[in-house]
Amino acid sequence: MSKHVIKIENLSFRYDKTDVLSNVSLSLDEHSFTVFLGPNGGGKTTLIKCIMGILVPRKGFLKIFGQTPKISKNRFGYIPQRLEFDPMFPLSLFEFVQQGLLSELPWYGVWKSSSSKKTEEILKKFNLEGLKSQPIGGLSGGQLQKAIIARALVSNPDILIFDEPLSGLDFSSSKTIISLIDELAGKKTILLITHVISHLLKKADHVYLVEKGVCPLKDEALCKHMELGLFHSEEEGCSHE
Amino acid sequence: MNDSFFYALSTNPFLQMALFAGLLASLGSGIIGSYTVAKRVVFISGSIAHAVLGGIGISLYLHYYTLNPLFSPLFGAIVSAFFFGFIIGWVHLKYKQRVDSVIAAIWSIGMAVGVILISITPGSNAELMNFLFGNLLWASHRELYLLLILNSIILISSIFLHKRFLAICFDEINAYIQKQPVTLLYFFLLSLICLTIVILIQVIGAILVISMLCLPAAIANIFTRSLSKMIFLAIALSCMMSMIGTYLSYLFNWPIGATIALITTCFYFLSLPLKKLLVSFPEK
Numbered sequence: 001m002s003k004h005v006i007k008i009e010n011l012s013f014r015y016d017k018t019d020v021l022s023n024v025s026l027s028l029d030e031h032s033f034t035v036f037l038g039p040n041g042g043g044k045t046t047l048i049k050c051i052m053g054i055l056v057p058r059k060g061f062l063k064i065f066g067q068t069p070k071i072s073k074n075r076f077g078y079i080p081q082r083l084e085f086d087p088m089f090p091l092s093l094f095e096f097v098q099q100g101l102l103s104e105l106p107w108y109g110v111w112k113s114s115s116s117k118k119t120e121e122i123l124k125k126f127n128l129e130g131l132k133s134q135p136i137g138g139l140s141g142g143q144l145q146k147a148i149i150a151r152a153l154v155s156n157p158d159i160l161i162f163d164e165p166l167s168g169l170d171f172s173s174s175k176t177i178i179s180l181i182d183e184l185a186g187k188k189t190i191l192l193i194t195h196v197i198s199h200l201l202k203k204a205d206h207v208y209l210v211e212k213g214v215c216p217l218k219d220e221a222l223c224k225h226m227e228l229g230l231f232h233s234e235e236e237g238c239s240h241e
Numbered sequence: 242m243n244d245s246f247f248y249a250l251s252t253n254p255f256l257q258m259a260l261f262a263g264l265l266a267s268l269g270s271g272i273i274g275s276y277t278v279a280k281r282v283v284f285i286s287g288s289i290a291h292a293v294l295g296g297i298g299i300s301l302y303l304h305y306y307t308l309n310p311l312f313s314p315l316f317g318a319i320v321s322a323f324f325f326g327f328i329i330g331w332v333h334l335k336y337k338q339r340v341d342s343v344i345a346a347i348w349s350i351g352m353a354v355g356v357i358l359i360s361i362t363p364g365s366n367a368e369l370m371n372f373l374f375g376n377l378l379w380a381s382h383r384e385l386y387l388l389l390i391l392n393s394i395i396l397i398s399s400i401f402l403h404k405r406f407l408a409i410c411f412d413e414i415n416a417y418i419q420k421q422p423v424t425l426l427y428f429f430l431l432s433l434i435c436l437t438i439v440i441l442i443q444v445i446g447a448i449l450v451i452s453m454l455c456l457p458a459a460i461a462n463i464f465t466r467s468l469s470k471m472i473f474l475a476i477a478l479s480c481m482m483s484m485i486g487t488y489l490s491y492l493f494n495w496p497i498g499a500t501i502a503l504i505t506t507c508f509y510f511l512s513l514p515l516k517k518l519l520v521s522f523p524e525k
Contacts, residue, residue: 052418074420083412090279090468091411099408102419109401135466151415 005030005159005189006051011060013046020046024060024214030158033190033203037217038210044193045081047210048161051191052076065158074103077152081164081193083144087137093147094132097123100151122154142173149180159189166194246491256487258385259377259497263483265388266444266453269395271476273437274458276399276430279468280410283455285333285431288344289325290438290450292351296321297372298358301365314368315387318442322435325351330431334424375446375498377487384443391440395433399472406430407468449502456505457482460512482508 006028013021020043028034036044049055050062053069064072077100098111098119105111123129126146131139139147145165152160162181166174184190185203192204201207207217250256277286300317303309325347332343359369399406408416409426417423441450461474486501493500 054414054417073418076418078415078418080414085411086279086281088462088466089411090275090462090466090471091407092467095407095467096411099412099415099419102405102408102416102421105404107401109404111404137466155419 003030004028005065006191007061007063008051009061011047011050011057011062013043013050013055013057015046019212021050021057022212026208026214028189028191028206030189031186032205033185034192034206034208035201035204036191036193036208036210036214037201038195040195042211044195044210045163047214048078048163048191048193052078052161074155075158077155077157077160079145079148079152079160079162079165081167083148085136089135089137091136092132093128093134093136093139094119094123096136096147097128097151097154100154103155118154122150126150141169142176145169145173145177149177157188159191160184161191161193163193164195165192246488249491256491258381260484260487262377262385262388262444263487263497263501264480265385265392266440267457267479267483268476269388269392269437269440270454271457271479272395272399272472273433274454274479275461275468275472275475276406276410277434278455278458278462279407279471280430282431282434283451284344285326285329285340286434286438286454287451288329288348288351289322289435290442290447290454292325292347293318293321293438293442293447294355294359294369294372295351295353296324296355297368298355298362301368302358302362305362305365314372315439315443318372318439319436321351322439323432326431326435327428330428334427371446372442373446373448374496375442375444375449377444377497388440388443391436395437398429398433402426402429403469410468445498445501449498452502452505453479453482456509460509463512463516478508479505 004027006026008027009025011021011024012019024047036047038044046055050057051064051069053073062069065075098115101111101115101118104115120129120132123132126149128143128146128150131143136144136147149165165177165181169177181190181192182203208214209217250260277283296317296319297314298317299321300312300314304312329340329343329347333340355372356369359365405416405421405426408419408421409423409430413423413427416426437454438450441453445453457478458471458475460478461471465471465474482505483501486504487497489495489504490497490500
C-alpha cells in the first residue's frame, strides 16, 4: 500500500506583500512521479523551497514522512535550476559530489572511508570518474548537470526534486538527463518542476499546474494548455523563456 | 648588505620580534584569507578593517577620561570588529541585495567616529598612525602571545570545520539540506575573519590589511583549484612575503607594513602572466 511521503494542507506563502502561494493542498505518494507545471513566477520554486524547509510558509500544514521539513530535509536530493558559483572556486568534482554526503560528516570533520567509496561509485555510475580531480569550474554544461544530479543521488535520498533540469542544456545533454529521470521513475519519489512540456509528462503519475495555487491537470486539460500555448513544448521545437 | 641584515637579525630583538610577528600573522591570514577569497567576502573584510578605527577611538576616549585599563586600543578593535562583523553578517543573511550599501556605510561610520574621537583625545595621534600603518617593529612579548593564542583558535577551528566551511562557501542551500547549521557556521567564519583582521592590524595596519589577508590567497587560487592546497600555498606565500618585506624595509629603511603590502601586490600582478606562461608551456 502506498503511503503519503509529502502532505500539504492550506499552505500559503508571500514575499513582502505579494501572495505567491495561497491555500495549496496536495499529497504525494511514495515512489510517485509528480510534475509541477506552470509559467515562470507561478510559485513552483517557492513551493519546493517550502517543502525542503528553505522557506517558512506564512500558514498551513506541511509534513514530510510525518515530520516537519526541518527534521526530514536530508531525505531530499535537490537538483537546482541554476547553480551560480565562481568558476575559479577551489573545488574538485570529487569534493563537489561528496558534499551530497555532508549530513554523514562526523563532528571532527574528516570523511569516513564509506563516504569516499559512495562518491567513487556514483562518479563511476555517471561516467565521471575520469574527471574527478577536475575543478568544478572547468566542466561543460552537461557534465556539470550530471555532477549536480550525482551530488543529489549520492546519499540515496527518498525524494528527488528536479527544478527545471533541462534549462540551458543542449539536445544531447537533455537526452541524457531525460533518460536518467526515466530510469529513476518508479524507484524514487520524484518531483519535477518545469515550464516545458516534454515527453517526461507521459511518465508522470500526477501533473499539477502551479500558479499561486495548485490544481491537478488531467490529459485533456494538458492538451488545452498546449493548444493555448501557455507553456513551451520541446516537441514543437520551442525554446525556454 | 646581506650580512648586515642577518647580523642585525641575530642581535636586534626588535627585528626578531617583527619577523616573528609577521610569520605568525601569515599563518592566520593564509588560512582565513583563503576562505575570504573563496566566499568572495573581501570587501566585507575591508569594511570591518577600516570600521575598527571607531572602536579604537571610543576605547582611547574612554581610557583618557576614565583611566580604566580595560579600554585599550586592542580591546576596542576586537569589540568593534565583532560588532560590525555581526551587523554585516545579519544584513547579508536577511537582505542579500543590500549588503554593498551596508558595507560602505559601516566603512564610513567607523572611520568617521574613530578620526573624530582620536582628534579630541589628547596624546592619541600615535595610536592613529599605529592603527593606519601597523607597528610591527614595536611588537611586544604580550602581542606575540596574543598572536599565538588567536592563531591557535584559527588553526583548531579550521582543522575541525574545514569541510563545513568549504560547503557554506560554495553552496549554502546544499549545506542547509544536508542538515548543516549554515547561519551558525557563517557567523563563526565571520568571527574568525574579524579576529584575523585584528591580528593583521597590529602587523600591517588597517589601510593595508586587505593586501595581506587576501592577495596571498588570491595568488594561491590562480595556481590551485583545491581549497586545502590553496590554504597551504597562501600560508607559504604570506610567510615568504613577510620575510622579503622585512628584509627590504631594513635595507631601504622603508616602513615595514607598507613594504610587505608592496611586495604582496607585485607578486599578485606577476602571478597572472606567470600562470598564462605555465598553461601555454606544455603546448609548445
